[in-house]
Amino acid sequence: MFEGKSYEVILTNMLDRVPNTIDKRQGSIIYDALAPAAAELAQSYIDLDLILNNAFADTAENIYLDKKCSEIGITRISASKTIQKGVFTGTEGSALDIDIGSRFTAVNSSVNFIAIEKIANGQYKMQCEIAGSIGNTVTGQLIPISYIEGLQTANLTEILILGEDIEDDNSLRQRYYSKVKNIEKDGNVAQYVEWANEYSGIGNVKVFPIWNGNNTVKVSILNSNNDIASTELINSFQEFLDPNKEGLGEGVAPIGAIVTVTTATYKNINIVATVNVAEGYTLTQAQQATQLAIGNYFRNEISYKKNVVSYFTIGTVLTNLNEIESIVSLTLNGGNSDITLLTEEIPNLNSLTLTEST
Template sequence: MTPQEYASQFSKYTFDYFINSALNNVPDTIDKREGSIIYDAIAPVALDYEALAIELQNALLMSFTQTATDEFLDYRGQEKGLTRKPATYAQVTATMTDTAGAPAVVQVGDRFSSEGADPFIYDVVTPDDDGKVVLQCEQLGTAPNHYVGNLLPVTAQSLFGTGTITDVSVPARDAESDDDFRARILGTTDALAYGGNIADYQQMVDSLQVTGAVQVYPTWDGGGTVKLVIIDNDYDLPSEELINQVQQAIMPTDDAAVGNGYGLAPIGHTVTVVAPNIRTIPVSFTLTVDGTTDYDTAMASAKQALADYFLDRRKVWGTLAKGSRQYALSLYRSQIMSTIMAVPGVVNVTKLLLDGADADVQMQYTRLKSELPELGEVSISENPANQA
């Protein structure tokens, strides 16, 4: 019996259930109709009992990881030493110039705003003499992740000319959802994070809150060497700024620090942080739609469904395969067809090719190569039956 099935048993305990149960114990010689003395005396208690049954049903659901939500799911995670991943702040790289076109001088803490009716506010984190500035958004979450454009000064700036965000160097993430956190709790293994093992490095990188996932390759270039392959919070290639942040936190690269225990890495470990290898996968297929949906609308929805599928696969990129000590990630034709078939109005998908072949695609993971799938060109042919 599942928690939902068990909790559903409380659904029968309604106001009618309690008042009828009580009235059945009252002799028929007494008036039991609605509005009678005995009915009016029992009704408030029956109503309270119904509310109590609802509370008991909720308490039961909140006591299981499979059905708990919000703070109750947090409690379940704490029992396994896990906490929900919090939302983070996006960091961006911008160029600043003065009215003469020379690099502008800004200070740590100076504030700038994006354009628009509902702007994002950024604080200067790292100014630079060459006019390149690292700023951090004041708003938590992913909303600022894709803003690239002009900046306006909020803090008064003398002779300020222009400010432009050129790159979202460290994308933010939203707070971990109930579904994602629940999956992480239920998928937790008994691996102990200790002494620089794989679980320890995963925990180190995750604690930085700037990456979406990491793959750990121990002894990749000899004893004591560790390679960390990371992706950003958008589950995409990390920027050089993000790679450098993780590298300096885990093991600074100056000669005095390498292998000497400066940073989070254990003494004796030489850590290299890199980005994965992008593998672009074109997809082509023939689409058949019914008479309820415009073909162009179905085609656009199919492309979005494909993009969502690739994103979902990248979200598990850093997970070790079950029953194995290897990373494994495949793109399955059957799953892609099911994803497209779920688009409203689509009745059939044929001639599906992934990377030009009628076969599933498996990413390669070795000590030298770690592939991250990216959706390439999507070519959709219209079934002539759509035009009949």
């Protein structure tokens, strides 16, 4: 807004106000007196521009965006810790119970996990000690920090709840606009969406009012990767909304609202394509790039956002890759048309067959 208030412009304007009968050349007394003041004024305009930008949600950043969002009751979601399933065995491969609070270090990593809850004999919920997504990248063998008698093997086998990094500005800003545009009140659809958006570990969400008769609400959630939510995440959010699905108002849902939390099912997508591989790349590289790009497209553009996997868009995704020069043929599940998803289905790349045109 103040781009025209540069040091040079300010100094020129100041010198223009000095009578021409006075020496105004660089190095003169009046020039040297005005130059520092012009520099300070220019810096003030820079500061004013920053203040102005941070006064609006569209351009505010960091703590200033936090302050703007707090005006309507929205706070930035903190980083959360990964929870994985840990499996422990003793002699002859038998299940071994460990103490709650036992700490382990992942092999080839500096990340530690601590046992927080028993699932079954020899199986525990293991929470990463560091908040954020770093715990999602760790798998496999664990080493006990303190000696555990009889322990033969310790392994992380499955992510139960994904850890998330602290919410970034774009996500927080989107929630701000969502709340401003969609007034959530008294358990309407917008409020259930807002509860899901604010809950750690949840990605996209769908809400189905009166899905099983009067006073029933179904909330279908995905995890933060917009994939099928784990049983642990479903149960945790169920407890938050309406424990025991009784509508007694013991969670955040209003009295009388019987809430059921579910997740999606997969619609398997099989892609077969013949392509011309771009110069300098191999078919293997093209296959890997395609798999990654299609996965990102499914998660970011389709899952609980659209009900159609577009044949045309799949082709566009492929041709936009550096590794692929052109497409000769393409089929989705054996056909060349769009694939329609049910309301609680998300696409899953079941198979990708890429061959090079001869």
